[in-house]
Amino acid sequence: MKTAVATERREVNVVTDYILKVLGLDVCADTLVGNQMLRGISGGQRKRVTTGKIVNSIKQYVHIFNGTAVISLLQPAPETYNLFDDIILISDGQIVYQGSREQVLEFFESMGFKCPERKGVADSLQEVTSRKDQEQYWAQKDEPYNFVTVKKFAEAFQSFHVGWKLGDELATQFDKAKSHPAALTKRKYGVKKAELVKACLSREFLLMNRNSFVYIFKFIQLTIMAMIVMTTFLRTDMHRNSVTDIHDRCKPSCFLEAKEAQ
Secondary structure, eight states, rough: OHHHHHHHHHHHHHEEEEEEEETGGGGTTTSSSOOSSSSSHHHHHHHHHHHHHHHHHHHHHHHHOOOOOOOOSSSOHHHHHHSSSSEHHHHHTEEEEEEEEEEEEEEHHHHBBBOOTTOOOOHHHHTOOOOTTTTGOOOOOTSHHHHHHHHHHHHHHHHHHHHHHHHHHHOOOOGGGGOOTTSSSSSSSSOOOHHHHHHHHHHHHHHHHHHHHHHHHHHHHHHHHHHHHHHGGGGGOOOOSSHHHHHHHHHHHHHHHHHHOO
């Protein structure tokens, strides 16, 4: 029993060490993440911790359930970039490349551009279509450099073997008989109005339970204020059976008016 527990702990430690190395966080493995009061790892390392966990979890989910996830990231770290299977590069509203991650550099090398060894692939993909930064990736030094527009990249991708394969897949009509019954919605709203109301009410009850003290305090406060306001209407129902009653009620005011007139 002890041997099994020790083996299980060893496997957990191996997986943890492997994930830390993949994310480049092995240098700060024994450092707290930290917060506003406690200084911990740097901002870049904290970003890699969050992004790496999310992307790795989504990757496992997609592979297990055979699904697809499209994620947009701004300047992802190389460790995060390597977790993706396919790359969609969009520039100026046009698709420059869409296909396997392993073949994206091959496409740009066929166009005469090469990613430097110490440069991240994700950063180079964002700069290779820019007029300002494109020249630094020009690899054919024996030929003069001319700026390649996004339109030319998109046209060249159609003739690239990855683009051919993608075009053939899109040209093949999908058999609707193989689609899931819930794949296409047949109603304007995906959820009924009664279910929406029920979900909103359950959410409000959950928020009320989380802040029950505030709601109880406000209820008691409003109740006390309502009782105080109610006391102003205690003697509003006074009898007016005759002229004498009205005259008796008006005596003080008439007396004051006469006194003031004197």
